[in-house]
Amino acid sequence: MRKTLLLNFLLLSAVAFSSAFAQKVTVNAKLDSTILMIGDQAHLTFEVSQLPNQKVSMPIFSDSIPGGLELVEKLKADTLKSDNGHLVVKQSYVVTAFVDTLLYIPPFPFINNGDTTWSKSLSLKVVQPFKIDTASNQIADIKPVMDPKFDWMYVVKILLILLALHGLIVLILFLYRKYFKKAVVLDLKSQELLLPAHVVALNYLDKIKQEKSWQQGRDKEYHTELTEVLRTYIERMFDINSMEMTSEEILEHLQTLKKENKAAYISLGQILKLADLVKFAKWDATVDEHEMSLSNAYLFVNQTKIEETIPSAELKGEEIIENK
Numbered sequence: 396m397r398k399t400l401l402l403n404f405l406l407l408s409a410v411a412f413s414s415a416f417a418q419k420v421t422v423n424a425k426l427d428s429t430i431l432m433i434g435d436q437a438h439l440t441f442e443v444s445q446l447p448n449q450k451v452s453m454p455i456f457s458d459s460i461p462g463g464l465e466l467v468e469k470l471k472a473d474t475l476k477s478d479n480g481h482l483v484v485k486q487s488y489v490v491t492a493f494v495d496t497l498l499y500i501p502p503f504p505f506i507n508n509g510d511t512t513w514s515k516s517l518s519l520k521v522v523q524p525f526k527i528d529t530a531s532n533q534i535a536d537i538k539p540v541m542d543p544k545f546d547w548m549y550v551v552k553i554l555l556i557l558l559a560l561h562g563l564i565v566l567i568l569f570l571y572r573k574y575f576k577k578a579v580v581l582d583l584k585s586q587e588l589l590l591p592a593h594v595v596a597l598n599y600l601d602k603i604k605q606e607k608s609w610q611q612g613r614d615k616e617y618h619t620e621l622t623e624v625l626r627t628y629i630e631r632m633f634d635i636n637s638m639e640m641t642s643e644e645i646l647e648h649l650q651t652l653k654k655e656n657k658a659a660y661i662s663l664g665q666i667l668k669l670a671d672l673v674k675f676a677k678w679d680a681t682v683d684e685h686e687m688s689l690s691n692a693y694l695f696v697n698q699t700k701i702e703e704t705i706p707s708a709e710l711k712g713e714e715i716i717e718n719k
Contacts, residue, residue: 422512422513440487592631593696603617618674622666669684
């Protein structure tokens with residue numbers, strides 16, 4: 396009898412010790428606010444105290460939490476070790492509500508090896524921050540319109556970027572005009588200066604003859620190009636600033652040519668006078684007048700050109716070299 400009582404006592408002691416050692420899981424539920432404005436957010440947190448070897452199944456929420464809360468975001472769980480060796484697992488949820496009422500958050504089950512521990516119930520007062528006129532049948536904002544602060548630093552950054560781009564473009568254009576474009580123009584002019592004046596003039600006249608811009612209705616352009624070729628030729632041949640002179644002034648400075656080569660002088664006069672009529676008086680020149688100006692330009696250049704001749708002594712020297 397005594398043995399039976401001792402055995403029962405030891406068995407009950409073992410069960411009690413095992414139960415005391417395992418310790419039941421504890422759950423604490425809390426909200427970081429008891430009053431919530433409609434549309435604002437709060438944090439619902441569950442703190443689970445358990446032993447390291449225990450596995451506790453927490454409730455799973457989808458889009459909402461029973462009691463009238465809307466689930467915004469599930470935060471990452473945080474696990475801490477307490478002084479007594481237990482683990483404290485904190486699971487928080489960002490929640491909101493859109494109904495002006497007192498919400499009742501019911502207890503939720505936390506299961507460990509078939510044992511269920513319930514969290515405590517909570518309450519939350521949801522408040523409407525402004526009065527809604529239901530009689531107006533107008534849609535009202537859940538929250539007042541928020542006026543964001545003006546970001547001056549963003550504007551300054553954009554302005555600095557635009558100024559930098561503008562400066563870069565100006566620098567590129569400056570370098571292009573100063574070095575590249577100027578070099579090309581000078582190179583063409585230097586090449587033309589190496590050629591005799593009449594060769595350059597005749598080349599341009601050939602180009603004008605091929606284009607025949609007056610046949611395309613560009614009478615003014617045709618006579619402008621023609622007179623510019625002759626003005627450039629006259630400036631090199633007769634050493635007068637013909638580019639800055641009027642037609643009458645050019646003819647006045649070429650009075651000597653009128654005595655030496657009257658045909659060339661008359662041809663030049665016809666070209667300049669017709670060009671002035673077309674450019675300034677909107678004269679509608681005929682086909683014959685256009686062709687006559689071009690023919691007279693050829694005649695003027697050919698009759699006033701100076702061709703370089705090789706001295707006879709140099710020719711004889713070249714012949715002797717060739718014979719050798």
